[in-house]
Structure formats: structure tokens, C-alpha cells
Amino acid sequence: MKPGRIFIAVLVILLTGVMGSAAVWQYGRGVDRGAELERVRSMGERPPRALTIEELSTVGSLVPVRLSGRFDADHQILLDNQTRDGQFGYHVWTLLESGAAAVLVDRGWIAGSSSRDELPVWQTPGGVVEVVGHLRALPQAGIATQGNPCPVRQWPARLHYPDAQTLECVLDRELSPGLFQLLPESDHGFARSVETPGLPPERHFAYAGQWAALTLALWVLTWIVWRRRER
Numbered sequence: 001m002k003p004g005r006i007f008i009a010v011l012v013i014l015l016t017g018v019m020g021s022a023a024v025w026q027y028g029r030g031v032d033r034g035a036e037l038e039r040v041r042s043m044g045e046r047p048p049r050a051l052t053i054e055e056l057s058t059v060g061s062l063v064p065v066r067l068s069g070r071f072d073a074d075h076q077i078l079l080d081n082q083t084r085d086g087q088f089g090y091h092v093w094t095l096l097e098s099g100a101a102a103v104l105v106d107r108g109w110i111a112g113s114s115s116r117d118e119l120p121v122w123q124t125p126g127g128v129v130e131v132v133g134h135l136r137a138l139p140q141a142g143i144a145t146q147g148n149p150c151p152v153r154q155w156p157a158r159l160h161y162p163d164a165q166t167l168e169c170v171l172d173r174e175l176s177p178g179l180f181q182l183l184p185e186s187d188h189g190f191a192r193s194v195e196t197p198g199l200p201p202e203r204h205f206a207y208a209g210q211w212a213a214l215t216l217a218l219w220v221l222t223w224i225v226w227r228r229r230e231r
Helices: 003-043 053-058 164-171 201-230
Strands: 065-084 087-098 101-111 128-136 157-159 179-182
Touching: 003 201, 053 065, 053 087, 053 101, 065 101, 065 164, 101 128, 101 164, 157 164
Parallel strands: 065 157, 101 179
Antiparallel strands: 065 087, 065 128, 087 101, 128 179
């Protein structure tokens, strides 16, 4: 076999391996994503478990939980640049405390003002409250965002996708890992839905099909070129 053909054969085999692996990976992600969304749909059918904040770490994500405690109305966080139905706004994160334990609660979305200098106003109940939600990981930005100040100069603090270390620095206390997201039926929240970050399974399956089609097209093109050179 000529050196040129050997090079082409090796290149085609390598590209086939890369694109085939991408197709298999996307298909697997689609299956996993479908199973995750199914767990989300079934979450509303399960009664919430009554737990303390200390016990939150014993349950996984997407498990409905009922918590009680007191909101810290003086130290609240606005997650910046959050849109809903095309409108700019914020997600309100409020600390829920019970004794020495505390967890950050995502109470939902509120609309922002046309002026960045004017923050929205919302109500936070005093006294002991009961909320229903589930534990989830802290959301992450799709692209790098600007850093967050610590300590903050004024409250409520407007932050851009803070990590756990930044949150503990800003709030000056140890927090229960993750973010407690209120379910739509819970009291003391705003506009919200059960969020599951990621692409829908259909998108992953479409990507898998595209990679498979590219692999097939590569082999067809290689066969055509090979046949023409033989002639």
C-alpha cells in the first residue's frame, strides 16, 4: 500500500474513533438526562420528608424535604442577571437558620428595575417558617463571570454565581453544602420552577445523531476518493 493511502487510512480510523466516542457519549448523556427529568417529574408525587438543616447532607438531590427555621432578613443575596420569560431580574437567596445550622434558600425569581442602581423590594417573613424544597448544587455560569467582593459593602448583596467559599466569606459563617431550592408549592417564595440545569435529552440525541452522520459521511467520502484513485 502506498504511503499516502496508509496516512489516509490511519487518519480516517482516528477520526472515526473520536467522532464515534462523541456520538456514544452524547447518547449516554441523553439517557442520563431523561432519567434525571423523570425523577424531577416524580418528585411532586412523593411527600416531603421533615428534616433538620443538619440532616440535609444525608439526602441526595431531587428529594423533597420540609425544613423549619428563621430567615435572616438582614443578609440576603441577589443572584444577578437572571431572566424569566425574557425579563431581567434576580434570584433571591435567603439564609434559613435553626440553632447553629444554616442553609441558603433559593426563594425564586423577582423582576429587576430598569435602573441597575435601583434594587427590587420583597417581603421576608419573621419568626419561624416552614418551607418545602430540595437540595441542589450551586448554579454555575456557562462562561466566566466577574469576581465577587468579600466582604460586601451593603445588603442585599448582588453577586454573580458565587461558589461555596465566597458565600461563607460574604455571610461570615459556615453553611450547609449546596442550595435549598423551594418547590413551586412552598410558601415564602417567588416565581419559580423545578430547575434542572442542562440540555434536554432530545438535544443530546440530536448531537449523537450528528456525530454518527459525520462518521458515516467520512467513510463514504473516503470510499469515493479511494475508488477514484484506483481508476
